[in-house]
Amino acid sequence: MSNPIRVTVWNEGRHEKRSPEIAAVYPQGIHGAIAEGLKAHSDFEVRTATLDDPANGLPDDVLHTTDVLIWWGHMAHRDVPDELVDRVQARVLDGMGLIVLHSGHFSKIFRRLMGTNCSLIWREIGEKERVWVTAPGHPIVEGLGPYFEIPHTEMYGEFFDIPQPDELIFISWYPGGEVFRSGCAFYRGRGKVFYFSPGHETFPIYYQPEVRLVLANAVRWAAPVKVVGFRDLRQAPNAKTPLEPVTVGA
Numbered sequence: 001m002s003n004p005i006r007v008t009v010w011n012e013g014r015h016e017k018r019s020p021e022i023a024a025v026y027p028q029g030i031h032g033a034i035a036e037g038l039k040a041h042s043d044f045e046v047r048t049a050t051l052d053d054p055a056n057g058l059p060d061d062v063l064h065t066t067d068v069l070i071w072w073g074h075m076a077h078r079d080v081p082d083e084l085v086d087r088v089q090a091r092v093l094d095g096m097g098l099i100v101l102h103s104g105h106f107s108k109i110f111r112r113l114m115g116t117n118c119s120l121i122w123r124e125i126g127e128k129e130r131v132w133v134t135a136p137g138h139p140i141v142e143g144l145g146p147y148f149e150i151p152h153t154e155m156y157g158e159f160f161d162i163p164q165p166d167e168l169i170f171i172s173w174y175p176g177g178e179v180f181r182s183g184c185a186f187y188r189g190r191g192k193v194f195y196f197s198p199g200h201e202t203f204p205i206y207y208q209p210e211v212r213l214v215l216a217n218a219v220r221w222a223a224p225v226k227v228v229g230f231r232d233l234r235q236a237p238n239a240k241t242p243l244e245p246v247t248v249g250a
């Protein structure tokens with residue numbers, strides 16, 4: 001493909017540094033595993049960034065050359081500067097795709113874009129997750145069957161305090177009885193946001209083929225759409241001249 005989709009995989013990157021158990025699951029970091037899966041696709045140009053990189057990994061030149069940003073965070077949401085959240089939000093409203101993963105439900109950027117608490121219930125006993133497709137015509141499920149299973153996961157359950165998604169792509173079921181809207185798509189400005197819940201750091205979930213397929217599909221879906229002559233959405237211009245002649249009054 002002549003114009004590859006430029007993907008930046010951003011990861012907080014703290015768990016891997018502090019926990020030998022998690023570093024053993026993700027020796028190249030969670031971002032490394034996600035990037036490895038995406039690099040198998042020739043239509044993507046993939047790079048990684050972490051919270052502890054200069055400018056938190058997302059200086060303006062990186063953000064402005066990113067078509068789709070993937071976000072994994074958990075223990076250090078508060079260390080993400082508000083000015084970075086402002087810049088990411090502006091890029092999303094301007095058309096950049098954003099894929100928020102797992103514990104990123106509580107990230108500043110996801111809560112900003114949703115406008116709600118984004119809270120949920122959780123349980124960590126390594127139970128199974130069955131991820132059901134609820135939008136079989138959606139590009140994010142291309143190549144999947146009616147469901148797939150993650151053998152060991154952290155349970156995320158309802159109520160998930162988000163706005164009603166524009167498109168509900170997946171619902172997960174757990175043996176403990178809970179269900180969760182595990183794949184949710186939203187439109188914000190010219191941009192697209194996909195939340196996907198699988199990806200707890202102690203399990204090798206980002207190596208699983210179905211999960212990698214979902215992420216690749218989501219990148220293609222979230223990539224910006226080219227529009228021509230579209231106005232700056234930050235402005236609300238007075239359209240003084242009608243497109244067609246208008247006769248007003250008697």
Ligand code: ZN
Pocket residue numbers: 102103154199200201
């Ligand atoms: Zn988790």
